[in-house]
Amino acid sequence: MLKHKDLLGIENLSTDEILEILNTAESLQEVSSRPIKKVPTLRGKTLINLFFEASTRTRTSFEIAGKRLSADVINISPATSSVSKGETLIDTARTLDAMAADCVVVRHSASGAPAILAKLTRAAIVNAGDGAHEHPTQALLDALTIRQRKGTLSGLKVAIIGDISHSRVARSNVHLLTKFHSHVWLCSAPTLMPVEIEKMIDENREYLHLTHSMKDAVADADVIMMLRVQFERMSESFFPSVREYFRYYGLNLARVQGAKPDVIIMHPGPINRGVEITSDVADGPYSVILDQVSAGVAVRMAILYLLMGAHGSSD
Amino acid sequence: MTLKLNYQLMNTAEVQGTLDRLANEILNANDGRPLVLVGIHRRGVPMAQRMAAVIAAKAHKEPAIGVLDINLYRDDLTRVAFQPVVRRTDVPPNIDDTDVILIDDVLYTGRTIRAALDALCDFGRMRSIQLAVMIDRGHRELPIEANFIGKRIATKDNEVVEVKLTEIDGEDAIYVMEKSD
Numbered sequence: 001m002l003k004h005k006d007l008l009g010i011e012n013l014s015t016d017e018i019l020e021i022l023n024t025a026e027s028l029q030e031v032s033s034r035p036i037k038k039v040p041t042l043r044g045k046t047l048i049n050l051f052f053e054a055s056t057r058t059r060t061s062f063e064i065a066g067k068r069l070s071a072d073v074i075n076i077s078p079a080t081s082s083v084s085k086g087e088t089l090i091d092t093a094r095t096l097d098a099m100a101a102d103c104v105v106v107r108h109s110a111s112g113a114p115a116i117l118a119k120l121t122r123a124a125i126v127n128a129g130d131g132a133h134e135h136p137t138q139a140l141l142d143a144l145t146i147r148q149r150k151g152t153l154s155g156l157k158v159a160i161i162g163d164i165s166h167s168r169v170a171r172s173n174v175h176l177l178t179k180f181h182s183h184v185w186l187c188s189a190p191t192l193m194p195v196e197i198e199k200m201i202d203e204n205r206e207y208l209h210l211t212h213s214m215k216d217a218v219a220d221a222d223v224i225m226m227l228r229v230q231f232e233r234m235s236e237s238f239f240p241s242v243r244e245y246f247r248y249y250g251l252n253l254a255r256v257q258g259a260k261p262d263v264i265i266m267h268p269g270p271i272n273r274g275v276e277i278t279s280d281v282a283d284g285p286y287s288v289i290l291d292q293v294s295a296g297v298a299v300r301m302a303i304l305y306l307l308m309g310a311h312g313s314s315d
Numbered sequence: 316m317t318l319k320l321n322y323q324l325m326n327t328a329e330v331q332g333t334l335d336r337l338a339n340e341i342l343n344a345n346d347g348r349p350l351v352l353v354g355i356h357r358r359g360v361p362m363a364q365r366m367a368a369v370i371a372a373k374a375h376k377e378p379a380i381g382v383l384d385i386n387l388y389r390d391d392l393t394r395v396a397f398q399p400v401v402r403r404t405d406v407p408p409n410i411d412d413t414d415v416i417l418i419d420d421v422l423y424t425g426r427t428i429r430a431a432l433d434a435l436c437d438f439g440r441m442r443s444i445q446l447a448v449m450i451d452r453g454h455r456e457l458p459i460e461a462n463f464i465g466k467r468i469a470t471k472d473n474e475v476v477e478v479k480l481t482e483i484d485g486e487d488a489i490y491v492m493e494k495s496d
Contacts, residue, residue: 001398027384027401036437039387069387305387309398 002306006118006125009134010175018176022144024302025295031068032297042071045102045308049075050092051128052108057269057293058128058137062105065300071102071308089113090120097121102308106130124307132168132194137303138268139172141296145288146223148295149264153180159217159259161187161249162227162276163238165194169268170227174200178207185209187217189249191238214249221259225266226251226277242275252278256286264288318475318492324450324468330480330487333465334362337447338369340463341416348442349413350378355385355431356402358420361482362449366418381406383417388430404434411439416463420478422448425459450489452476 002017010018031039047066051059059075066073087095089108093116096104103124106114111131118125129135147153158177164170164186177184186197190212194200201208211217218224229245239245256263265277265286273279282289325333341350350370354363360382371377383406386392386399417431428446435444447463452470468491470476475492479485 024401027403030404031387034437035439039437040433041387041392305401306398309392 005307006114006127007136007303007307008115008118008125008127010136010139010172010179011134013136013179015179018140018143018179021140021299021302021306022147024306025140025144025298026148028301028305029294029298031301032294037068038070039068040070041305042066042069042308045071046100047071047073047304047308048096048101048104048123049073049128050096050104050106051076052078052106052113053129055107055128057296058107059105061293061296062126062128062137062300062304065297065304068297069301069304071304089116093117093120097123103304126303126307129168132166132171134172134175135168135268136172137296137300138169139176140303141292141299142169142173142225142266142268143176144295144299145266145292146264148291149288150222153177154182156182156222157185157220158182158223158225159185159187159221160225160227161214161217161251163192163229164188164197164227165192165238166230167227173225174204174208178204181207183207183209185211185217185221187211187214187249189239189245214255215258218255218258221263223264223266224251224256224259225268228268228270229272229275231272246275250274250276250278251281253280253284256281266292268292316494316496319495321474321491321493323488323490324466324476325489327487330449330478330489331365333449334365335369337449337463337465338366339373341366341445341447342370342374344445344462345414345416346374347376349376350374351381351407351410351413351415351441352378353381353383353406353415353417353431353435355383355417355419355427357483358478358480359383359418361480362420362447363416363418364482366416366447379407379410379413381410381415383431383434385427385430385434388433390426390430406435406438409439410441412442415441415444417444417446418448419446420449420480421476422446422451422459422461422464423454423476425455425457428459429457449478450476 063073101123105126105128107128108130111133113130114125114127160170267289352363352367354360367378367380384402384404386401445462448461449465451464451467473494477490479488
């Protein structure tokens with residue numbers, strides 16, 4: 001049973017809570033393969049998708065997850081809401097709460113925005129990405145994909161390569177994988193490492209490693225996780241050219257050969273083909289990118305079930 | 316609240332004997348038609364496996380087996396204190412026009428079976444759904460009855476019928492317990 005009413009990040013989850021989410025997700029995967037892809041579990045519950053940043057994949061995934069569990073799902077994007085009329089985040093939250101929403105899924109460019117909402121609402125808040133802080137459902141779906149392919153989350157070598165500094169996905173994955181004692185290798189150009197990287201390594205010396213060499217990161221890896229170069233967050237130049245970036249940190253078939261023979265290649269999407277990964281790798285036999293998408297629906301169903309089921313309204 | 320033993324209802328031999336008899340009754344009532352035995356988590360699952368083995372030895376057609384978790388269909392989800400653990404549901408594909416035997420250990424209020432019927436109907440349109448239970452202890456809250464019953468007993472509200480099966484509990488036995496505060 002989850003200890004909190006909200007899901008704000010991986011950092012504060014115990015390994016037991018993570019396993020409960022993954023086990024529930026595994027049970028719920030079956031619903032998506034039925035002829036009628038719907039169960040009545042969350043009938044009468046209201047789920048609001050509140051996305052202050054562009055997203056197709058995550059928002060759609062939450063919407064499908066909610067609908068497969070029979071919740072009523074409402075999508076709000078800032079362009080069409082009172083946010084464009086100057087309403088503050090806090091007023092928006094209070095309004096949604098007054099409408100008796102049971103769960104609000106929030107994506108916001110400011111780190112900590114979901115945590116602020118969580119304090120002000122009765123509704124369960126799910127963080128769907130806040131700034132460069134956390135993206136917990138992405139790390140959970142990555143973990144489910146890894147566990148189903150590798151049979152474990154422990155003792156693996158996972159290389160996370162690319163734009164670490166802007167990546168909440170990297171941060172959530174580091175928290176999750178090191179909790180289970182897998183070794184995470186962060187690999188990027190120095191300009192794409194977060195400012196507080198030294199502190200992160202210091203806090204987690206045993207399981208978190210840093211390199212600027214892609215060869216070292218990939219060597220004998222069980223999992224290679226490529227990150228998207230987030231051009232939209234880059235106000236200045238972080239590397240000389242896309243071609244040069246690819247030369248040092250792009251994943252092609254030749255580089256994959258350095259990893260274990262049964263390595264899996266992951267990417268949270270959307271992919272910049274030819275920038276961080278070549279098409280023959282993204283669409284090749286090592287790639288589990290589409291498995292990640294399916295796992296995403298199951299993990300989000302599990303979270304909605306665990307946050308909006310019994311626990312949500314029994315008190 | 317604690318549970319204390321009131322009396323033992325069945326021993327090892329009686330449990331297996333009852334499962335054998337139920338399997339034979341199911342076979343006699345449905346012989347020649349494609350059968351699917353669907354066990355409800357948790358103890359309906361080993362019951363279904365054992366009954367399928369008995370039927371497979373005698374029937375012309377081996378029955379298919381499925382498992383069903385009813386938690387996604389509960390009517391008390393917002394009222395129970397603990398979030399029920401959802402287990403995997405695995406119903407064979409294409410169960411349209413088959414005869415499905417739904418299997419559970421104890422028939423009590425009928426609410427689990429109501430949920431199971433709703434769940435099954437989401438997988439297609441079966442020719443029939445029949446219910447087999449080890450124990451019918453009365454106290455129905457819904458108009459639901461079993462087709463195949465191991466044993467019918469009268470119970471009090473404060474009693475609990477515990478079916479134990481080797482696969483889950485390490486022994487075959489049935490006990491009637493009494494709640495005491």
